[in-house]
Amino acid sequence: MLDIKFIRENPDLVRRSLENRCVQADLDGFLEADASFRSIVEEVNGLKHRKNLVAREIPNEKDANKKAELVARMKDLNLRLKDLDDESTRLDSLRNEIRLYIPNMPLNDVPVGEDASSNQVVSTWGEKRTPPFHPKGHVEIGSALKMLDMERGAKVTGSGFYILRDKLARMERALINLMMDIHTTQGYTEIWAPALANSSSMLGTGQLPKFEDDMYRIPSDDLYMIPTAEVTLTNMNREEILDLDDMPLRYQAFSPCFRREAGRHTGEEGMIRVHQFSKVELVSIVDPENSALELEKLTDDASEVLRRLDLPHRKVLLCTGDMTFSSAKTYDLEVHCPYNDRWMEVSSCSLFTDFQARRSAIKFRRQPHLPSEFVHTLNGSGLAIGRTMVAIMENYQTEEGGFAVPEALRPYMGGAERIEPLTGRTI
């Protein structure tokens, strides 16, 4: 969330940001509640001060009559205080509630635009593959191999869940290991963390309250299944004050990710938009001076996986209207897939400035005696496993219906150089 003082002193900037992001939020309601709160809290504090003074007199007053008089004065003060105090509490909650729905301020170098058409391609790496035969999609490839089973996934759980078998199941594991080994050499500490998180954590990274309907929830224990390991990695240091020397904190974690994707079932995208997928996530916690540079590093660190897999890709700077709620600046990494000649997002790397840090109270001190300041948080996929698998299947497909294994992945696949259709019993 944004700093209250910042909103109060820069309402025009916030209003323009809301317009640029195409987001509705009750900014006027906030400003009104804030102004009323501030005027009323002064009055409340004055009354409380007088109350505190009288309360200190009472135990020292020996005369019973005078004591009774003081107690009566306290009762009177309490009567006058009650309504005012309730009102100030109400206004405070109101302004904070509205504030939770105001998105982060985009950085100045983020292009203004309504949707993906205003995004800017920053750089492109590698050559598009154009096989001399009609390229297939990953669902056709995987199903023909008998290694991707959309139907049984739907039977066991529901539509939007798939099952992998044999080499593709192993490839899931292989990709996780390859990616994490790469990120380890880049300086990210490997973390294993829960796949469920509580509501405080979800509030801290911005999933709540606005995106409650996008998540799976366990009502019996008031827990949510994480939509990304960003939640667990960023919230690890929630309500902590770090030393400047602790930073940058760089974490990576593999986790399953759960998304309800309510109202968006097409059933035709195969593994691309599903309810559960695996992802290796990168998170950085840095001081404000280094955050812009850290976003470049983090994006490049994620790209390294694509370079190692020799997958043609591009780096895209998202415009104001296409960024997520909490982000101040976002790069997407998109891989080119020959099937339908399209670009597919496999990573989204964002700088949240102090937006998440303020929500989740992650602070740092420059020196032991100085006041604490909010850190800057960043995260990015490094990468989404399922979609990377899709990109490999489609980019490395052969005319025979299988696909080659990228060289970097072979050591993690028992040395396999290509994946051929299963023969024999494949129930």
Add this chain to the structure above:
RNA sequence: GCAGAGGUAGCUAAGCUCGGUCCACGGCGCCGGACUUGAAAUCCGGUGGGCACCCGCCCUCGAGGGUUCGAAUCCCUCCCUCUGCGCCA
């Protein structure tokens, strides 16, 4: 799941029985100052959040309610930690 013991500031740790100079004792660490050639030791001051920044004011004892003129202290609910028992891959 059951029983017991706990949760106090960056860390440590008094206070709770019996509500009122608690405006939260003390120590460690850290910051500033004095002393010193410099340092150590010693002494003085400071060290949770917000508003105002010259005084000053409000809030804060795991969270939220309640009782009371007044709650760290009494009552209720919840969360977390530790110990023992139970269950368990």
